[in-house]
Amino acid sequence: MLSRVADSLYWMARYLERAEHTARLLDVNLNLMLDESSTSSEHRWLRVLHALGYPQDVAWTGDPYSLTRALTFDTNYKASIVSCIIAARENSRHVREQISTEQWQRLNSLYLQVTSPGFEAGVDGQSTEFLQSVTEAIHQFQGITDSTMSHGEGWQFIQVGRFIERASATAMLLEAYHEDLWIYPERIPEGNEYLEWMGLLRSATAFEAYCKVYTADLTPERILEFLLLDEKFPHSLRFAIDSMQKALEEIQHESGKHRAETLYRLGGRLQSMLSFTTIEDVLHQNVVGVLRNILAQCRAIHQTIYELYVDYSIQTALAG
Amino acid sequence: MAQDSSTQFAQIAMNNYLLDHAYDEMFVAAGELHRHYEPLLGHFSSLPADELQRRKQAADLSFLNQGITFTVYGREEGTEKIFPYDLLPRIITAAEWAKVEHGLMQRITALNLFLKDIYNEGRILQDGIIPREVVFSCKQYRRQMIGLQVPRNIYIAICGTDLIRLENGEFVVLEDNLRVPSGVSYMLTNRRVMKRIFPQLFRSYNVRPIEQYTQLLLGTLRSLAPEGRPEPNIVLLSPGVFNSAYFEHAYLARQMGIELVEGRDLVVHDNIVYMRTTSGLRRVDVIYRRVDDDFIDPLAFRPDSILGVAGLFNAYRAGNVTLANAFGTGVADDKALYAYVPDIIKYYLSEEPVLKNVETYLLTRPNERQHVLQNLDKLVVKAVGESGGYGMLIGPQSTAAQREEFARKIEADPRNYIAQPTISFSRAPCLIGDALEPRHVDLRPYVLYGDKVTVVPGGLTRVALTRGSLVVNSSQGGGSKDTWVLSQ
Numbered sequence: 001m002l003s004r005v006a007d008s009l010y011w012m013a014r015y016l017e018r019a020e021h022t023a024r025l026l027d028v029n030l031n032l033m034l035d036e037s038s039t040s041s042e043h044r045w046l047r048v049l050h051a052l053g054y055p056q057d058v059a060w061t062g063d064p065y066s067l068t069r070a071l072t073f074d075t076n077y078k079a080s081i082v083s084c085i086i087a088a089r090e091n092s093r094h095v096r097e098q099i100s101t102e103q104w105q106r107l108n109s110l111y112l113q114v115t116s117p118g119f120e121a122g123v124d125g126q127s128t129e130f131l132q133s134v135t136e137a138i139h140q141f142q143g144i145t146d147s148t149m150s151h152g153e154g155w156q157f158i159q160v161g162r163f164i165e166r167a168s169a170t171a172m173l174l175e176a177y178h179e180d181l182w183i184y185p186e187r188i189p190e191g192n193e194y195l196e197w198m199g200l201l202r203s204a205t206a207f208e209a210y211c212k213v214y215t216a217d218l219t220p221e222r223i224l225e226f227l228l229l230d231e232k233f234p235h236s237l238r239f240a241i242d243s244m245q246k247a248l249e250e251i252q253h254e255s256g257k258h259r260a261e262t263l264y265r266l267g268g269r270l271q272s273m274l275s276f277t278t279i280e281d282v283l284h285q286n287v288v289g290v291l292r293n294i295l296a297q298c299r300a301i302h303q304t305i306y307e308l309y310v311d312y313s314i315q316t317a318l319a320g
Numbered sequence: 321m322a323q324d325s326s327t328q329f330a331q332i333a334m335n336n337y338l339l340d341h342a343y344d345e346m347f348v349a350a351g352e353l354h355r356h357y358e359p360l361l362g363h364f365s366s367l368p369a370d371e372l373q374r375r376k377q378a379a380d381l382s383f384l385n386q387g388i389t390f391t392v393y394g395r396e397e398g399t400e401k402i403f404p405y406d407l408l409p410r411i412i413t414a415a416e417w418a419k420v421e422h423g424l425m426q427r428i429t430a431l432n433l434f435l436k437d438i439y440n441e442g443r444i445l446q447d448g449i450i451p452r453e454v455v456f457s458c459k460q461y462r463r464q465m466i467g468l469q470v471p472r473n474i475y476i477a478i479c480g481t482d483l484i485r486l487e488n489g490e491f492v493v494l495e496d497n498l499r500v501p502s503g504v505s506y507m508l509t510n511r512r513v514m515k516r517i518f519p520q521l522f523r524s525y526n527v528r529p530i531e532q533y534t535q536l537l538l539g540t541l542r543s544l545a546p547e548g549r550p551e552p553n554i555v556l557l558s559p560g561v562f563n564s565a566y567f568e569h570a571y572l573a574r575q576m577g578i579e580l581v582e583g584r585d586l587v588v589h590d591n592i593v594y595m596r597t598t599s600g601l602r603r604v605d606v607i608y609r610r611v612d613d614d615f616i617d618p619l620a621f622r623p624d625s626i627l628g629v630a631g632l633f634n635a636y637r638a639g640n641v642t643l644a645n646a647f648g649t650g651v652a653d654d655k656a657l658y659a660y661v662p663d664i665i666k667y668y669l670s671e672e673p674v675l676k677n678v679e680t681y682l683l684t685r686p687n688e689r690q691h692v693l694q695n696l697d698k699l700v701v702k703a704v705g706e707s708g709g710y711g712m713l714i715g716p717q718s719t720a721a722q723r724e725e726f727a728r729k730i731e732a733d734p735r736n737y738i739a740q741p742t743i744s745f746s747r748a749p750c751l752i753g754d755a756l757e758p759r760h761v762d763l764r765p766y767v768l769y770g771d772k773v774t775v776v777p778g779g780l781t782r783v784a785l786t787r788g789s790l791v792v793n794s795s796q797g798g799g800s801k802d803t804w805v806l807s808q
Binding site: 006101108310317 | 567574581584585587597601
């Protein structure tokens with residue numbers, strides 16, 4: 001597979017994952033905001049910005065709806081939902097012959113929808129219908145991807161992009177909530193606090209899955225354990241890293257394993273840390289430190305993927 | 321209900337359709353159809369007018385959602401446009417097609433022999449059939465190609481020739497496109513949409529299939545692989561996503577199952593072309609290039625090109641990679657050389673041309689130049705190196721100032737222009753609003769030359785959507801129609 005193609009597929013998946021995550025985070029917080037006093041509003045929205053990695057040029061101005069509009073529609077801001085959809089579609093346009101017609105059509109209609117003139121003005125600023133429609137469209141795209149695209153190398157690069165983005169987003173989400181939820185881990189949640197914990201789980205689509213495992217009794221340790229270490233839940237860090245590593249191994253298998261030792265080691269180390277650690281181990285350490293360490297490892301893996309598959313030097317390649 | 325509006329549609333269509341001296345694809349005379357169009361009008365008449373509109377919208381939406389668009393240069397907003405599509409197919413009978421096919425095969429064979437000759441012995445020049453200066457002054461003539469052997473002696477593997485119909489219904493050649501002819505993806509997607517929108521109508525005609533084009537193209541490219549490369553790696557080289565024909569490049573690569581590459585994906589080392597893949601470098605054997613000669617290798621041609629691959633021309637010279645079409649084929653579609661194609665056919669094949677040329681004045685000949693300058697208001701003047709409807713003067717529709725400007729240009733550089741009579745080429749009915757209106761059409765069939773010459777039965781019918789206009793290019797507001805070649 002062409003390096004440029006791998007690069008485009010990887011970024012297409014990352015951008016869509018990012019758009020979906022942002023849409024859900026905004027949707028959940030706009031909803032929970034209705035149940036709380038306006039004094040805590042600022043705190044909530046600063047935390048949203050924290051969870052999104054403090055996007056450049058976007059500041060809290062006191063109005064949740066204008067912040068939402070910026071994070072949704074403002075194309076001056078590269079991580080807004082619409083910008084992500086445009087970037088994903090642009091990446092897919094570069095590799096149209098590599099993805100299925102069904103995939104392209106789904107993504108292209110989403111793009112046409114969000115970029116049609118006057119579209120933003122037609123969206124009710126206080127309704128979250130649009131955010132839900134974006135999430136739904138991206139879910140459809142993922143389903144179409146999995147069922148119409150050959151699960152070869154290209155699909156594996158999509159998997160890597162999707163899960164590395166998801167792992168980073170979940171780590172940042174946990175970090176953003178940490179201060180509020182794990183300062184006093186022994187406390188029993190009451191009233192609004194319960195809503196916050198629920199909000200965290202719902203931001204990772206995890207509320208219902210959590211309840212199936214632990215019932216609706218929310219406790220900080222269990223939430224952390226679920227989002228960090230659960231083996232079967234698709235938005236947990238462990239699941240995301242497992243899936244990423246599996247895809248990387250498939251890619252290594254197709255493209256010659258000897259070249260990929262560093263990458264294999266980096267991915268494997270992160271994977272085993274998440275597989276063999278317990279929530280007690282994590283809580284005994286500095287939780288924020290652990291999360292930041294995971295983020296740093298994700299960045300290193302991203303960097304190594306680039307050096308190995310996309311941006312390698314011709315001289316090394318000829319020698320190899 | 322349906323019955324009422326149907327009779328209306330047929331009646332209104334027949335009554336309001338204006339015929340003039342141009343050949344009409346559908347009507348022989350007022351109220352009288354060419355026989356092969358009868359079932360078509362019958363079917364359209366059985367549909368309520370709003371049903372036609374509904375299907376039209378369904379077709380447009382299908383093109384838009386599939387991203388079947390071309391890029392319009394020089395505009396910020398809405399740079400991607402769908403190529404307007406007309407619902408009524410253009411129908412060509414088996415007998416008409418047989419002649420077109422024969423003529424095109426003859427033409428591509430002769431032009432190939434011509435290219436081989438002028439880059440090698442130059443017999444046709446020695447024999448004085450074509451003046452040397454016409455060939456050597458051509459901007460597309462490539463000295464670098466002299467004496468070079470190309471696989472199977474095939475210079476033109478892929479060709480799209482533009483035909484028009486004269487007032488008597490005869491097909492003639494308007495121009496050949498031998499460099500990077502485009503539009504074949506529209507031919508293929510038009511057909512797919514048509515089959516979806518009018519399945520019954522389509523089934524009732526015996527239309528020859530065209531879906532095999534991509535497989536034939538792949539076979540053609542494979543047959544041109546360098547010696548000793550039995551399983552060649554074939555790629556399509558595109559200038560990239562900003563090129564107006566990018567949709568087509570991606571479409572063809574996907575349909576053939578080959579890699580779509582850009583210049584930055586390729587590297588040349590020791591005269592071997594490689595592509596950069598996730599598993600390292602992989603050798604490339606055949607390149608279907610959709611990049612013009614000038615831009616393909618910044619070392620050999622334009623140094624400012626960022627679309628090309630440094631060193632590609634040397635790898636090509638060394639015989640390590642095949643390019644389709646070959647470098648330097650543009651000399652044979654130069655508009656001044658066009659005037660000599662009938663002579664070229666006679667010279668190499670000892671046959672009379674099956675398809676005629678449009679009468680063409682060469683402005684390098686003093687008496688013809690004189691005639692043209694005196695009759696600019698009646699003629700069409702074209703710059704020889706331009707395409708896509710640019711650099712043209714359409715005499716009858718021009719202003720005095722434009723004619724003066726062209727007269728100056730012609731006198732300054734007569735080699736750079738040709739003139740032709742203004743031909744009112746044939747018209748076909750189009751659905752404009754709720755009514756049928758005639759619009760001028762041309763036809764671009766596609767010819768492939770590998771193991772043998774193949775003409776896919778059909779082609780791209782382009783439509784000048786502006787009433788009375790003779791310009792069919794997509795960049796100038798043209799549209800297209802599905803083209804049906806009947807098997808009997």
